[in-house]
Amino acid sequence: MSKKIKSLLQQAKLYRSQGLMGEAEKKYKLVEELIKESDQLPNKQKLLNGLSKKIDSLNKEVKAIESAPTTPEMSEHVNELIKKLFSFSSKEKNESETALEGAIALAKFGQFEGALEEFGKLLKVKSQKFSAAKNILRCHLEMGDIESATDQMEKWEKDNMFSSDQLEKITVFFDDIVDKKGLRKELAVSKEPEEKVASEDELENGEEFLDISAVAISFDSGPYKGEQIELDVSFQSGNVISLIISSKDEALIENMKVDARLDDVHFYSPVAIFRGAGIVSAMTQIKSGPKKGDYSLDIKIESL
Amino acid sequence: MAVFNLKKREIECKIVFYGPGRCGKTTNLEYIFRAYKKQVEGEMVSINTEGDRTLFFDFLPMELGKIKGCDVRVQLFTVPGQVHYSSTRKLVLRGVDGIVFVADSLDVRREKNMQSLKDLQQNLKDYGLNIFKIPLVLQYNKRDLANTGMPIMSLEKMEKDLNRQLKAASLPASAVTGEGIGKTLQESLKLTLQSLQKQFNWAQK
Numbered sequence: 001m002s003k004k005i006k007s008l009l010q011q012a013k014l015y016r017s018q019g020l021m022g023e024a025e026k027k028y029k030l031v032e033e034l035i036k037e038s039d040q041l042p043n044k045q046k047l048l049n050g051l052s053k054k055i056d057s058l059n060k061e062v063k064a065i066e067s068a069p070t071t072p073e074m075s076e077h078v079n080e081l082i083k084k085l086f087s088f089s090s091k092e093k094n095e096s097e098t099a100l101e102g103a104i105a106l107a108k109f110g111q112f113e114g115a116l117e118e119f120g121k122l123l124k125v126k127s128q129k130f131s132a133a134k135n136i137l138r139c140h141l142e143m144g145d146i147e148s149a150t151d152q153m154e155k156w157e158k159d160n161m162f163s164s165d166q167l168e169k170i171t172v173f174f175d176d177i178v179d180k181k182g183l184r185k186e187l188a189v190s191k192e193p194e195e196k197v198a199s200e201d202e203l204e205n206g207e208e209f210l211d212i213s214a215v216a217i218s219f220d221s222g223p224y225k226g227e228q229i230e231l232d233v234s235f236q237s238g239n240v241i242s243l244i245i246s247s248k249d250e251a252l253i254e255n256m257k258v259d260a261r262l263d264d265v266h267f268y269s270p271v272a273i274f275r276g277a278g279i280v281s282a283m284t285q286i287k288s289g290p291k292k293g294d295y296s297l298d299i300k301i302e303s304l
Numbered sequence: 305m306a307v308f309n310l311k312k313r314e315i316e317c318k319i320v321f322y323g324p325g326r327c328g329k330t331t332n333l334e335y336i337f338r339a340y341k342k343q344v345e346g347e348m349v350s351i352n353t354e355g356d357r358t359l360f361f362d363f364l365p366m367e368l369g370k371i372k373g374c375d376v377r378v379q380l381f382t383v384p385g386q387v388h389y390s391s392t393r394k395l396v397l398r399g400v401d402g403i404v405f406v407a408d409s410l411d412v413r414r415e416k417n418m419q420s421l422k423d424l425q426q427n428l429k430d431y432g433l434n435i436f437k438i439p440l441v442l443q444y445n446k447r448d449l450a451n452t453g454m455p456i457m458s459l460e461k462m463e464k465d466l467n468r469q470l471k472a473a474s475l476p477a478s479a480v481t482g483e484g485i486g487k488t489l490q491e492s493l494k495l496t497l498q499s500l501q502k503q504f505n506w507a508q509k
Contacts, residue, residue, distance in 0.1 A: 007453075010453075011454060014449070014452060014454055018326055018410070018446075019325075019355055019356065019357070020326055020410070020413070023410075023412045064354050064355070065353075065354045065355045068353045068354035068355075069353070070353070070359070072353070072359070078349065081349060082360075085363065085379070086395065086398070088305070088398065088399055105395070108391070108392075108395055109360055109392070109395075210422070210425075213469070268469070269422075272418045272421045272422060272465060272466050272470075273418065273464070273465050273468065275415070275418075
């Protein structure tokens with residue numbers, strides 16, 4: 001028993017040193033269970049106390065990681081590097097395009113102050129000022145500073161910075177983010193959007209499923225209990241895959257019933273193998289053709 | 305995307321180290337930084353957060369010198385591996401020319417490897433790139449942990465899990481000891497430059 005505990009503690013220590021906190025915690029919990037269940041260990045309480053300290057210290061570490069800022073303000077050097085590395089237009093061809101891309105990259109990395117400075121410069125460039133304006137609003141709203149965003153819009157309107165068409169588009173853009181972020185209540189003067197334009201990432205493409213080429217089903221009951229059966233996929237439509245079961249495989253046919261839940265299925269995709277679950281949605285005997293007499297089995301993928 | 309300057313005969317390409325959180329991507333770059341000092345152009349930049357987790361990316365520029373009459377520069381990047389940094393990962397992947405997928409050999413990280421590979425495939429697809437066509441090297445990292453008695457996966461199992469259909473070049477490695485790191489980089493560079501040769505025909509014969 002003590003050997004097993006030592007080994008588990010050693011594993012927990014190593015996982016922790018690897019930064020795998022969840023895995024380390026699992027091992028500690030396992031040790032805790034073992035100690036509690038054991039009748040042989042003489043110093044149970046002492047061991048539990050020691051373990052509790054280890055778990056507490058692990059939790060503190062996890063908390064520190066989780067509460068660390070996700071977008072800390074970077075040095076000027078790093079910001080310059082981000083602009084340089086993440087602007088993809090050829091500088092020789094279009095300097096302002098490159099500058100816009102660099103500023104967008106800064107915003108994407110959460111460097112809003114630096115990005116605002118760059119977008120501010122681009123307001124003076126005719127070809128970029130419309131994009132720059134939208135991004136300025138986005139930065140303010142990302143920082144939760146709705147007041148600066150509205151002040152900025154009012155100023156642009158007052159200064160005739162944009163045509164009425166452009167200004168309308170900017171307003172729609174602003175309203176869209178405000179709604180998405182649930183900031184409408186915070187607007188001093190609430191104004192309903194005239195037109196809601198879906199942004200690119202809002203457009204749903206429909207759920208995509210990976211192509212599955214084969215499956216391996218593990219059975220926990222029936223004639224194949226404890227075994228894993230591999231079958232090729234003959235057809236796939238969305239999350240439903242069709243497999244062929246030979247009429248000779250009576251045991252497997254017996255095991256498969258419509259609505260049967262398959263809790264342990266390995267789905268082989270061109271990319272990798274994914275473990276998941278499925279439900280038998282149909283099973284029909286093939287009436288004609290070379291596979292006549294065999295069964296076509298449909299499995300609806302429940303999870304991947 | 306790689307930049308090829310025909311006049312100056314210079315080519316610059318981007319290789320990204322991808323993989324699940326804590327698999328050793330940054331440790332790979334740190335080893336390269338130490339071991340290939342001559343080729344490193346400037347400093348390695350790491351943007352980390354608490355617990356040495358990569359927050360944005362690591363960046364290591366290298367100058368490989370003249371290869372087939374062309375000055376070759378390579379930018380090595382790592383992505384943040386933690387699941388919730390998805391958009392940053394995608395951003396770093398933009399313009400990639402070659403990928404090193406660093407898989408964690410620890411048994412407990414099996415699912416994370418698969419999820420990360422799936423994430424890579426999706427992100428590449430979003431950029432119109434095909435995981436089967438892009439120069440890709442799989443690195444099975446942390447092989448040294450076998451000596452500590454930690455349960456690690458066999459190379460066969462990792463091949464079956466991750467490389468069954470990709471059939472990419474794959475190597476065992478230990479970023480901590482440096483074993484296999486140079487070979488991984490060399491393989492990735494070879495595949496990437498071969499791929500760029502098809503695109504730009506940069507090499508002088």
